[in-house]
Amino acid sequence: MSRFLRAQSISDRDIEAVVEVLQSDWLTTGPKVGEFELAFADFVGAKEAVAVSNGTAALHAAMFALDIQSGDEVLVPAVTFAATANCVVYQGGTPVFVDVDAETLLINPELLEEKITSKTKAIIAVDYAGQPCDYDSLQIIAGKHDLSLVADACHALGGKYKNRAVGTLAKLSTFSLHPVKNMTTGEGGVITTSDSDLAEKMRRFRNHGINSDHRQREALGTWYYEMIDLGYNYRLTDFQCALGMSQLLRLPEWIARRQEIATKYTSAFAETPHVEPLGVSSDVSHAYHLFVVHLRLEELETNRDEIFNTMRSNGLPVNVHYIPVHLHPFYRTRFGTGTGLCPVAEAACEDNLSMPIHPNLDDEDVEEAIEFILELLEGKPCLLIS
Numbered sequence: 001m002s003r004f005l006r007a008q009s010i011s012d013r014d015i016e017a018v019v020e021v022l023q024s025d026w027l028t029t030g031p032k033v034g035e036f037e038l039a040f041a042d043f044v045g046a047k048e049a050v051a052v053s054n055g056t057a058a059l060h061a062a063m064f065a066l067d068i069q070s071g072d073e074v075l076v077p078a079v080t081f082a083a084t085a086n087c088v089v090y091q092g093g094t095p096v097f098v099d100v101d102a103e104t105l106l107i108n109p110e111l112l113e114e115k116i117t118s119k120t121k122a123i124i125a126v127d128y129a130g131q132p133c134d135y136d137s138l139q140i141i142a143g144k145h146d147l148s149l150v151a152d153a154c155h156a157l158g159g160k161y162k163n164r165a166v167g168t169l170a171k172l173s174t175f176s177l178h179p180v181k182n183m184t185t186g187e188g189g190v191i192t193t194s195d196s197d198l199a200e201k202m203r204r205f206r207n208h209g210i211n212s213d214h215r216q217r218e219a220l221g222t223w224y225y226e227m228i229d230l231g232y233n234y235r236l237t238d239f240q241c242a243l244g245m246s247q248l249l250r251l252p253e254w255i256a257r258r259q260e261i262a263t264k265y266t267s268a269f270a271e272t273p274h275v276e277p278l279g280v281s282s283d284v285s286h287a288y289h290l291f292v293v294h295l296r297l298e299e300l301e302t303n304r305d306e307i308f309n310t311m312r313s314n315g316l317p318v319n320v321h322y323i324p325v326h327l328h329p330f331y332r333t334r335f336g337t338g339t340g341l342c343p344v345a346e347a348a349c350e351d352n353l354s355m356p357i358h359p360n361l362d363d364e365d366v367e368e369a370i371e372f373i374l375e376l377l378e379g380k381p382c383l384l385i386s
């Protein structure tokens with residue numbers, strides 16, 4: 001059963017890379033941070049990569065770099081993990097929720113413009129499930145209204161849009177390296193950008209806003225430093241960066257496996273009217289962090305939660321991504337959001353299901369998951385998986 005649950009893959013080489021750093025002089029803010037940043041930037045084809053302690057810190061650093069502050073509005077999709085909106089609030093700004101496209105659950109460019117006001121400063125597009133957004137349309141809108149475009153690409157590392165890699169499609173792109181994501185450093189995050197000034201600002205931000213780090217001062221033989229901005233301790237350790245470099249080498253093979261699994265699900269579900277995978281644009285190479293389906297159960301004597309519970313209790317780790325952010329109590333209370341604000345997102349949350357997908361699943365596991373849900377929908381009694 002743990003084969004279904006464990007999304008990460010740690011090889012002997014990964015372990016050796018970490019141990020080597022643990023036995024070295026620098027556990028944090030040593031040479032591995034810069035090496036990992038170079039390797040990551042190289043992987044996505046970005047000029048700069050800034051490593052931070054997690055994906056949420058990456059989003060916070062992005063909002064700081066863009067100087068988002070009290071009174072500013074930032075457009076975010078209603079379907080995402082809460083951190084996408086929270087990072088705006090950390091800076092004192094207001095997240096403005098935009099509804100999503102019903103087929104892809106990506107931010108709907110047609111609904112963006114009506115939410116733009118004189119206070120709007122930025123758009124955070126989320127590559128939900130691993131599918132890159134329509135960045136050409138988003139860039140046009142951002143350009144027209146002088147807004148900064150940020151990609152929350154936490155699901156989409158390894159994906160492409162019109163043959164351009166995720167990580168190069170917006171002014172700032174943020175990634176998470178949590179174990180459930182496409183590769184991991186335990187906890188970890190990265191921001192990529194082509195703007196070296198913004199990169200420098202974010203490197204300072206992750207180190208309390210101080211203008212040099214411990215190792216730089218060591219090299220210069222000085223104790224003196226200045227704090228320029230109010231930053232945080234959002235540093236990533238050297239042993240995590242060593243793990244990251246080792247994991248990056250394996251990422252292309254994992255993305256290929258995720259795509260293979262997605263193809264199996266897609267062809268199996270073409271046989272039933274009750275399971276409808278999300279739409280995929282022909283312009284993208286999808287990174288398939290998630291495989292999300294709409295369940296069409298109107299004619300059946302069951303509902304999504306019953307399907308969810310039966311699958312979960314049989315060891316199949318299905319999930320629901322996500323409760324629309326504007327429905328969380330914090331946003332209702334603090335910003336007065338609520339039901340009816342983004343109806344497409346709200347409806348999706350009622351009929352969505354995320355199927356198990358990660359590179360550790362073999363063909364038999366995927367077939368087991370497919371057979372199980374199809375039999376469940378046909379009303380056949382399901383045997384417990386041993």
Ligand SMILES: *Cc1c(COP(=O)(O)O)cnc(C)c1O
Pocket residue numbers: 054055056057080081083084126152154155175176177178188189
């Ligand atoms: C995972 C995730 C984050 C947060 O990343 P952490 O590393 O868990 O802080 C932010 N946005 C999205 C869309 C995510 O999936």
